[in-house]
Amino acid sequence: MRKLVFALAAVAALGLVGGAAHAEMKKVRIGTEGAYPPFNYIDQAGKLQGFDIEIAKALCAAAKFDCEFVVQDWDGIIPGLIAKKYDAIVASMSITAKRKEVVDFTDKYYNTPAKFVKAKSLKLEIPDDVAAADKKLAGMRVGVQRATIHENYLRAKFPDVEIVPYATQDEANLDLSNGRVDLVMADSVALSEGFLKTPAGKDFEFVGPDYNDPKYHGDGAGIAVRKGDDELRLALNKAIAEIRANGTYKKINDKWFDFDVYGK
Template sequence: MRKFTFLAMFAALALAAGTAAADMKKVTLGTEGAYPPFNWIDENGELQGFDIDIGNALCAAAKLDCTWAVQDWDGIIPGLLAKKYDAIIASMSITEERKKKVDFTGKYYTTPAKFVRMKGSGIEISDEGLEGKAVGVQRATIHENFLRDNYGDIVTIKAYATQDEANLDFVAGRVDLLLADSMALQGGFLDTPDGEGAEFVGPDFTDPQWFGDGAGIAMRKGENRASRRA
């Protein structure tokens, strides 16, 4: 399965370059650059993270000359459609709503969503436990959609441009909980000094209705035919 997925993504990137994989062509990959541990900009101004490693490995295997473009999450699909870059590798979940606008490769990872609370807060994930609480979430994400659809009438939702901004407001006490991808919360927050006083709470959330079928590479409509043939 891993080999099949790799070949599918390999073929998709080759098609994005408009060439056979054996030829060296230029491809621009879009990412957010603000979503550790999947993609972020380090102290030297360099992109790092799992998404970046995946993209670079695929480009090397396909003998493509790849560069990266950083785009705010709100505008990442519009940027693809405007041809600012050829594909998105940014931990984008494969959802039915997004498939109306873009094509996807097969998924390259799947992780659940979870809530985070401060240790000792006693907050529980139930209608009663969440009543009147403020929850921080990244704007224009599957997590915001899930929160609004399932808890929008009992919590105050504060949506942020980046997950880091949500994390900072949580540490400052401006929101009571966070909701995000569990790996992003673990690697980008709980494992950092800022997250030492926080912990996961409640169940894993994985319902495909909101969370899709895992993270895939997004491409413009019609440009993923190669990945379906791989």
């Protein structure tokens, strides 16, 4: 397992302990996947980039935290948090009831629907009705990142398709490009920015409706912290509200997207 640690620039902070004022910063380790463009990925220079990464840096600055990133494979990202390898997860993790059983979440910091992508050469229309869509897609191979809300949704709502799980979204997209699967399902923004708008995605397109069932897709992407870590969770909530109010969030949003990724 690869683990890379990237230190954030220190931000001066004033801490009050026992009534005495002195310069102090809370150290916070942030877990992220590093394999989910444009939200979080490792560039050719080996540095973490993406919307998640810039939001995390902005939140650390607002909360006056001394932060560092820890890269962790998606399958082990919640176990790593529980094992105290890091203190929070900023990795486009959807806030779901199932995950709330083992971790706590901040308020959302963005919310986008899921969609299918197919080859432009594939003549296919997907009905809006989910049951009808399942019958239409019966027997088709659908690629999806393993241990995600999208895999859970497919298994619950599309029992007649052949689900092909992958360790990363990039691997699923690659197999779609090579014709090993008929469709992929993932977050619409990750598919648009990380695949369709790249040279590899020029012969592919969205198909069918948006999927945003709160039971499976949750209430948007939030930051996961360990159960009971209310001090960190509340500090991050305050920082989210601050960067939303002072224009920092919009500046980061506009760098990565041409629409409001925060959602409704």
